[in-house]
Amino acid sequence: MGSSNRHKKQKQKDFAKRKLKVGKLAPRRANQTDASFKVRSISLNQRKTLSSNETDDEAFKKKLSILKKPTTNLNSRKAIMSEILHDMSTQRDGLSGHMDEILKVSALLIIDRSRTMREMNLDLWSKLIELGETDGFVLHLNTFLLFVNSAMTHLVPAIRKDSIKYLNCLLSDERISPFVVKSSWFKLLRNFMILMNWTSRADDSGKGKTIVVRESSSELMSKNLSKSRVEEITVLARMIRLGCLNPVGKDGKPKEESSLQIHPFTSLYMLPEEPNPYSALKLFTEIHFSSNLSAFSGTSANKSGGIDYEELSTEDRENRIKMLCEVFGDGLEEGLKELSKEDNRVLAGKSKALLGDYQSIKKEYLLAESD
Template sequence: MGSSAKKKREKKADFQKTKLKVGKTKAKAANFTDTSFKAKSIVLNQQSLSTAAPSIDQQFAHQLSLASSKTDSQRRDAINYLTNTITERPNNLPLPVATILPKIQPLILDASNSVRAALTKLLRALPPAHVATHVDHMLLYVRAGMTHLAAEIRNSSLDVLEWLLQTAGQELVSCAGGWLKTLHCFLTLLGWHSATQPGNWSSERAVSFGKPGSAASKLLIKQLNILTMFLRAGFTDADASGNPAAANASCFPLCSAEHQLLYARSNPFRGLNLFGAPKDAENAMYDDAEARKRAFDDATVRTVARGVSAAKKEGGEIGRAASGLEKALLDGMGEFHRDTE
């Protein structure tokens, strides 16, 4: 049985037709990689092995470079690492603030809420004394955030502005565009801008205050409170003394010596703009409180007064915030305040 079956298979194989392959072999792709080889180890070029771990300064610089990564989680983790390192070493930063701020300030406009929240913590951890000279560059991103289409970015940019006012308020209101341009951003944010173009039948845009306790209402209260901080900083001089007579008596026989001294800050004559391009009133620098009061009185005092009057009628927390803003106007303007009714 077994031998006969084997013979039948062999006999059948003799009559089977062999399939022949005709034509050329298909060409290999341009990116073809031959993987038929076998190797016991793979050697990488430029591979460095060291027993010493990277220093804290090197790790800090690496994490700072990851702050501009495309991944939200990677940016957030990098910012958190920078915050922890700065908190542990506040007096011995791995990198100067002048190197850190240009890398992180674009994150004010970041689309991720967690990244912006981490950025706010990082900014508050920086040494305040090193921030004053970089306020003008930070303010560019803050103003862009204040007028952003996304409400979350507008809200977080106000947090950064509040930190700047607490850290370097005088530098903020006295830098180029820091006074009137930022004030006009507030007016746009609050909807208090007057329509000055000829032919417009409406003089002002309607403002929606929102229901009490709503997100729009809370945002409006925050805007009014930070505007109050901004105006108080602008209406006050950095070296204002409560008792000028006592100050003059302390430096006898010199009288009013503070008016004869140069600024302690760098570039004391920057307000003269001797070598720069001509600037309009909005982008000008107002170094002293009197100049800022005059510019405010000429430009927006009536618009702000009408907006405050409308906000006070709402009552509640909005009314209290508007009353605080009105008190800042009355205390700050003094003889510059005119009848706006």
């Protein structure tokens, strides 16, 4: 009996709650882990630091390598781009030796996912063209146009919108714009048709169906995106006028191709100014001729039987007019007629003006074909 009472008291003692006074902690258990220690740590930013023993050229190349990587910290890239823009205005001679590397990185930034970087890159283009640094643009033009064409059909709407600004920047300079329309006439027109959701004969070339990256015109106006369409029509009109209409001087007369010539054939014996003057000859391209192609005489055909329009030369104005009217004419005319009926007066006016220019170009084409 005495042992059972002793066991009951022992159990009551084990499960008894201790009354603690205010400000005092409960006693620690024997198996409790002490977590009161602290660890000191040093955290470093992801920004790369430049060592003191590096030369200025090596340091600048490291900055460019940081700039072209989209995974790098955005603030670091913005700081480097701001530094380049500032040096372009203050000490342009110091960057002349790195202009080739800057333009290569600039081509990658055309499709950068950061809107701020694309805008700063566009400011760089505008500043270079304003300062007369167009030689580098001509040398890297094929790369620039490759990324611009890729941006025009990009899945991100903001990149598609900015691609028009880049193209407008290239077309705004008198020296660069002729090379743009000569080297990438078909691709730019095809991408404009895709961007506008217009049809063309290029869709039947056997290279797959056209992707639709935009809504139709009525849906577009209901979403209040007519401002973007105005910019696209403006750039398209500038490109078509540069590629198909005779250039007019300040006096209203057509410009001559070269005003300083001793003999009409002097330019044939001079060094060409183009980076690839014999690209139209397709010296290193295998071309399959077919006699039953109606669009162009001697055009190349792909394996599926369609016309490979990318192989056609657009160095001459006549060929550009021919391609515009035969390949893109019907869809362009139909789309411009639809846009000219919109409520937006600016968009309707620009569409009517471009439609009138195209109809005059089409008349010239029909007269040349009838002769």
